[in-house]
Amino acid sequence: MTSTAEQMHLSVQNLNKTYPRTEVPAVSDINLDVQQGDLVALLGPSGCGKTTTLRMIAGLLEPSAGSIRVKGKEVTSTPVHKRGMGMVFQSYALFPHMSVLDNVSFGLEMRGGGRRGNRKAAKAALDMVQLGHLAERRPAALSGGQQQRIALARALAIEPTLLLLDEPLSNLDAKLREAMRHEIRSIQQRSGTTTLLVTHDQDEALDMADKIAIMENGIIQQYDAPQEIYEHPTNKFVANFVGKANFIPSTSVRQVGEGRYSIEAGAFGDLTVPGVVGIKGDRAELVLRPHRVRLMADGEVAADRPRARGQIIASSYTGNVVSYEMQSSDNDRVIRIDQLSHPADRLPVGAEITVSFDPEDAYLVAEG
Amino acid sequence: MVTLQTTQLRTGGLPVKEKRSAKQRAGTLGLILPGSIGLFVGFVLPLIVMIRMSFNQHGTGGQLVETLTFENYGRALSDPFYWQVIGNTLWLGLLCGGLAVILAYPIALFLTRTTSKWKGVLIALAIAPLLTSAVARTYGWIAILGDQGIINGFLMDTGLLSGPIRLNNDMPGVIIALVEILMPYAILAMISGFGRLNNSLEEAAGTLGASRFKVFMRVTLPLTLPGVFTGFLLVFVLSISSFVTPRLMGGGRVFILATEVYNEATQTLNWPLASALSVILLILFGLLVAGYQQLTKRFED
Numbered sequence: 246m247t248s249t250a251e252q253m254h255l256s257v258q259n260l261n262k263t264y265p266r267t268e269v270p271a272v273s274d275i276n277l278d279v280q281q282g283d284l285v286a287l288l289g290p291s292g293c294g295k296t297t298t299l300r301m302i303a304g305l306l307e308p309s310a311g312s313i314r315v316k317g318k319e320v321t322s323t324p325v326h327k328r329g330m331g332m333v334f335q336s337y338a339l340f341p342h343m344s345v346l347d348n349v350s351f352g353l354e355m356r357g358g359g360r361r362g363n364r365k366a367a368k369a370a371l372d373m374v375q376l377g378h379l380a381e382r383r384p385a386a387l388s389g390g391q392q393q394r395i396a397l398a399r400a401l402a403i404e405p406t407l408l409l410l411d412e413p414l415s416n417l418d419a420k421l422r423e424a425m426r427h428e429i430r431s432i433q434q435r436s437g438t439t440t441l442l443v444t445h446d447q448d449e450a451l452d453m454a455d456k457i458a459i460m461e462n463g464i465i466q467q468y469d470a471p472q473e474i475y476e477h478p479t480n481k482f483v484a485n486f487v488g489k490a491n492f493i494p495s496t497s498v499r500q501v502g503e504g505r506y507s508i509e510a511g512a513f514g515d516l517t518v519p520g521v522v523g524i525k526g527d528r529a530e531l532v533l534r535p536h537r538v539r540l541m542a543d544g545e546v547a548a549d550r551p552r553a554r555g556q557i558i559a560s561s562y563t564g565n566v567v568s569y570e571m572q573s574s575d576n577d578r579v580i581r582i583d584q585l586s587h588p589a590d591r592l593p594v595g596a597e598i599t600v601s602f603d604p605e606d607a608y609l610v611a612e613g
Numbered sequence: 614m615v616t617l618q619t620t621q622l623r624t625g626g627l628p629v630k631e632k633r634s635a636k637q638r639a640g641t642l643g644l645i646l647p648g649s650i651g652l653f654v655g656f657v658l659p660l661i662v663m664i665r666m667s668f669n670q671h672g673t674g675g676q677l678v679e680t681l682t683f684e685n686y687g688r689a690l691s692d693p694f695y696w697q698v699i700g701n702t703l704w705l706g707l708l709c710g711g712l713a714v715i716l717a718y719p720i721a722l723f724l725t726r727t728t729s730k731w732k733g734v735l736i737a738l739a740i741a742p743l744l745t746s747a748v749a750r751t752y753g754w755i756a757i758l759g760d761q762g763i764i765n766g767f768l769m770d771t772g773l774l775s776g777p778i779r780l781n782n783d784m785p786g787v788i789i790a791l792v793e794i795l796m797p798y799a800i801l802a803m804i805s806g807f808g809r810l811n812n813s814l815e816e817a818a819g820t821l822g823a824s825r826f827k828v829f830m831r832v833t834l835p836l837t838l839p840g841v842f843t844g845f846l847l848v849f850v851l852s853i854s855s856f857v858t859p860r861l862m863g864g865g866r867v868f869i870l871a872t873e874v875y876n877e878a879t880q881t882l883n884w885p886l887a888s889a890l891s892v893i894l895l896i897l898f899g900l901l902v903a904g905y906q907q908l909t910k911r912f913e914d
C-alpha cells in the first residue's frame with residue numbers, strides 16, 4: 246500500500262490555526278494521513294492544540310491555512326452539516342429536550358428517510374452500545390457512562406465517514422474508563438469506522454490506537470505506531486511524555502552506522518546503542534525505561550552489560566510494581582528502576598545496589 | 614435544611630429524623646417574621662379591604678353604602694364598555710409581550726453566547742434603561758412621536774407630510790413606548806432562562822447534518838422556550854398593570870383596566886366599582902400565572 250494522499254481516507258496537509266486576537270498559532274503545519282479503518286490518537290498535554298485540530302477537521306472551526314481531504318476529496322470549505330462526520334463531545338452534548346431514541350435518530354432524520362426506518366436504525370445503534378432498553382428515557386436520567394455510550398451511538402448512527410472523539414473518556418471514573426476503552430475500540434473495529442481520538446492520556450492512546458500523533462505546542466512531534474512511539478521516540482519530549490524514562494546524559498557521541506552510535510554514558514561507561522537517525526554534535530541523551538533497568542544479584546557477573554553502583558534513596562509501592570530511585574555513586578544522576586514487585590524482595594532505602602541494562606533496550610535522542 | 618444535610622453526611626447518607634431544637638425554630642421564625650409582617654400589612658390586608666370594598670354599593674349621592682352585593686361585578690361584566698376595556702387590556706398585554714419577546718430574543722441570545730470580555734458591560738447596558746423612571750422615558754417617547762415631535766417634524770419639514778400623523782395619543786404610541794420600556798425585563802428574564810442552551814449542543818446538531826435553520830428550530834428554540842415564556846409573562850403582566858405610559862401616551866383614547874380603575878377611584882369616586890375592576894384584573898393575573906405554570910410543568914415533563 247502506498248501512502249499517496251489519494252489513497253488515504255483522511256489526509257490533512259499543512260493545517261494551521263491562529264485564533265483571532267492571538268499572536269501564537271494554536272496549531273501549526275499539521276500533516277496527518279489516516280488509513281481507512283484505522284483509529285488514530287492525537288495525544289498531547291492540555292492546551293497543545295488537539296481540540297483545535299479536531300474541530301477544524303469536523304468543520305466547526307475554519308483553518309487559517311491548509312487543506313483537509315476525505316477519500317481524496319477536498320472538504321476544507323464544506324460546511325459542518327455536509328461533512329457527514331460523527332463527533333462525540335467531551336461533555337457528550339446530548340439534547341436534553343429529546344428522548345434517547347430521538348437523540349440517536351436526529352442525525353438520520355436530518356438526512357431524510359422515513360420515520361420508521363430511522364427509528365429502526367437508531368434502535369440498532371442503541372443495541373450496539375447495549376442500551377436499547379433506555380430508548381425512551383431522557384439523557385438527564387442516565388449515568389455518565391450511559392450518556393457516553395448514547396453519544397457514541399448517536400455519532401455512529403449516521404454511518405460517518407470519520408468518527409471524531411474529543412477526550413471521550415475523561416469524565417468517567419477509572420474503572421469504567423478502561424472498560425469503555427475496549428468497548429469503543431471493539432465497536433470501532435466491528436463497524437470499520439475510521440476514527441480520530443483526542444486524548445491526553447497516554448495509556449488510552451497506547452491501548453486503543455493503530456497510530457499515535459504526539460502533539461506539543463501545536464506541532465506534531467511524532468506520528469507512528471504505538472510501539473514505535475514508545476520504543477523509538479524521535480525526541481526527548483516524546484520519550485518523556487509517553488511512559489516513564491530515565492535520561493542519561495551522554496558524551497563523545499559518534500555515529501557508527503545508520504541509527505547507531507557509540508557513546509560514553511556517565512557511570513555506565515562506553516556503549517554502542519541504537520538511536521534516532523541523524524543526531525548532530527557529540528552530546529545526546531540516552532532514553533532508558535525504568536522497567537528495563539535490572540537489579541543485579543550479589544556477586545552476579547555480566548561482563549558484557551553496562552552497569553552502575555549506587556544507593557537507594559527512595560522507593561514506592563504501587564501493588565504490582567516497586568519503584569526505586571538510585572543515586573549513582575560516582576555522579577549525581579538519579580536513576581529510576583521499576584521492578585515487578587514481590588513483598589519479600591523489597592529493598593530498604595539506603596541499600597547499596599548494582600544495576601545494569603541491555604544497550605539494545607536503550608535509545609539515543611538529541612539533547613532537548 | 615442545612616442541619617439535615619450535615620446529619621446525612623455524618624451518617625453516610627442515611628437521613629436521620631432529627632428534632633429541631635426550640636432555639637433553631639425561634640431563629641427560623643425570627644428570619645421569616647419581618648418579611649411576613651410587611652407582606653401582611655402592605656399586601657394581604659389592603660387586598661382584603663379591596664375585595665370587601667368591591668361588594669359595597671356606590672350610593673346615588675356618591676356616598677359609600679356598606680353592604681354585600683355583586684352589583685359592581687354585574688355592572689362591570691354586563692357593560693359592553695368594560696368588556697371592551699378587558700379586551701383592550703388583554704390585547705395590549707399580548708401585543709407588548711409578543712413584540713418585546715421578539716425584539717429582545719436576539720439580544721438575549723447574543724448576550725448569552727458572547728465570549729467577549731465586555732459581556733458584563735453589555736448586559737449592564739442592555740438593562741440600564743431601567744435606571745430611568747418610566748415617566749421620563751414616556752415623555753421621551755412623546756417628544757419623538759408627538760404632533761410636534763421628531764418624526765412628524767422631520768416629515769413635515771421635508772414636505773412629505775402637510776399635517777402631523779397621529780403616532781401618540783392612541784394605542785400604537787402606547788404599545789411602542791411600553792415595549793421599549795419593558796424590553797429590559799424581557800432581556801433579563803430570557804438571559805436567566807437560557808441556562809440549558811450550550812454551544813456544543815448546537816455544534817453537535819451541526820455535525821449530525823442539521824443546517825443552521827434546522828439547528829435553530831430543533832435545538833436552539835426548544836431549549837430557549839422556557840426563557841421566552843418567562844419573558845413574555847413578565848412583560849404581559851407589567852403591561853396590563855401599567856398605568857403611567859397608557860395614561861400619558863394614550864391621550865384619553867386608550868381605555869384599559871388600570872386607567873379605568875384610576876378614573877373610577879379618583880374622578881367618579883366610585884370605589885366599589887374601582888375595587889371590582891381591580892379584582893377582575895387580579896383574576897386575569899391569576900389565570901395567566903396558573904396557565905404559565907401548567908405550561909412549564911408540561912415542558913419539564
Ligand SMILES: Nc1ncnc2c1ncn2[C@@H]1O[C@H](COP(=O)(O)OP(=O)(O)O)[C@@H](O)[C@H]1O
Pocket residue numbers: 264265267271289290291292293294295296297298
Ligand atoms: N476560542 C479560542 N480563542 C483563543 N484561543 C484559543 C481558543 N480555543 C483554544 N485556544 C488556545 O489554543 C490552544 C490550543 O487549545 P486546544 O486545541 O483546546 O488544546 P487541547 O485540546 O490540546 O487541550 C490553547 O493555547 C488555547 O488556549
Ligand SMILES: [Mg+2]
Pocket residue numbers: 292295296297
Ligand atoms: Mg481539548
